Amino acid sequence: MxxxxxxxxxxxxxxxxxxxxxxxxxxxxxxxxxxxxxxxxxxxxxxxxxxxxxxxxxxxxxxxxxxxxxxxxxxxxxxxxxxxxxxxxxxxxxxxxxxxxxxPLVSKVHVEAQRHFSEGHHIVLIGHKGHPEVVGTMGQLPPGAISLVETVADAEAFVPADPTQLAFVTQTTLSVDDTSEIVAVLRRRFPQISGPHKEDICYATTNRQEAVKRVAPHVDAMIVVGSSNSSNSLRLVEVAERAGCARAMLVDRAAEIDWARLDGIRTLGISAGASAPEALVDEVVEAFAQRYVITVTASGAQRESIVFNLPRELRTPPAA
The missing domain is CATH 3.40.50.11270 (Rossmann fold)
Incomplete structure (x- = not known):
């Protein structure tokens, strides 16, 4: 039985x-x-x-x-x-x-920052201190050309040399909701601030957060497959918690699942950060199949058709 x-x-x-x-x-x-x-x-x-x-x-x-x-x-x-x-x-x-x-979407932010700088703007970068993407973006311009803002409190406290010559760019893997709150503060305090022509937060970050928002309020627990140093994966856990799922957790592999914390669940949502391969999602599903009689359904059908070109050097076949 x-x-x-x-x-x-x-x-x-x-x-x-x-x-x-x-x-x-x-x-x-x-x-x-x-x-x-x-x-x-x-x-x-x-x-x-x-x-x-x-x-x-x-x-x-x-x-x-x-x-x-x-x-x-x-x-x-x-x-x-x-x-x-x-x-x-x-x-x-x-x-x-x-x-x-x-x-290429990070490169786009680099180009934006350079363009604003060449137009005489001081750049406000919304992002997480020490993250490699932030280090890379700040390193596009001379020291002092970019100020990092991490939180709404930072945005409220920021004092620029010239409030009329500001522009902002953002890290591509941030929380969409957090970032919009920070941008709202910057726009209120500095109405002349220039922003990106198009949203800096990348399509993949946005789409994954929206998918989690749809599922999280309706499940007992949420698992995000991703590594602890992955910004976009960490944001998915936060998005799930804010959407009403108290038991949201990040796991790198199935072996990291905290089964005690999942005691008594009847419904589960699973997502994965943008750097997590589908093989690890399959591994997590299989781990649950060992302990539960599972039914699996998909929520959302948004197909992502974006493909980026490879460097020219790699488009030619190897020499015979």
Whole structure:
């Protein structure tokens, strides 16, 4: 007789890999195919341990700074989060062959910041201090050209040299709701502030947050598959909690599930951050299937058709 309890699982859609992450991983894999190991990668190519470990097993060598790389002809890949301008400059000074896996939507923010700066604006960057994307964006301009604002309180306290010459850009992986609150404060305090032509928070972050918002109020618990250093994954947990799901948790793998915290649940939502592969979602579903009689349905049918071009160097086939 079946003793496992019934559990209804709702898979949020869209979830998991975005176009920028897919492109970055492809760049490392194709570089390994074309040039052979090692391929050096500055910083985790994307913030997911499973992905990084898989690439390391294929011959990728991950470093935090170029100084850790010996003089070599091997390719050096810059991560999807973007890098300060000083990094490619140092790579060129050392005659390194480098491939830039910066997400094109992050590059768009870099271009915006540069444009505003050239027009005489001081830049306000809404983002999280120390995140590689923020470090990369701030490193596009001279020291002092960008002020970082992390919270509504920061926006209220910010005192610019010239309130009439301001522009703002944002990290691409923020909470849509948090960011709109911060932008509202900046616009109220500095009515002449210039903003992006188009929203900086990327389509994938926005779509995944909206999918979680739809599901979270109707389930007993929510699991977000993603790594603890992944900004967009952390934001999905926060979005679930704010939408009314008190038992929301982030797990890298099924082994991290806190089963005690899930005691008594009858309904569960599952999403995944933009750097988490679908294989890990399958692993989590299978873990629940071991303990429950599960039914699985999908919520949302938003198909993401965005694809980013690979670097020119990788579009040609390997030499015979």
């Amino acid at each position: 079946e003793t496992r309890p019934q559990l209804d699982i709702t898979l949020c859609a869209p979830r998991g890999f975005c176009a920028g992450v897919d492109r970055a991983i492809q760049i490392v894999e194709l570089a390994l195919e074309k040039y052979g190991a090692p391929v050096y990668v500055r910083h985790a190519i994307v913030h997911n341990k499973y992905v990084v470990d898989g690439l390391r097993a294929k011959g990728a060598v991950f470093v935090e700074e170029l100084d850790e790389i010996p003089d070599t002809d091997a390719p050096v890949v810059f991560s999807a989060h973007g890098v300060p301008k000083s990094v490619p400059a140092r790579a060129q000074a050392r005659n390194m062959f480098f491939l830039d896996a910066t997400c």
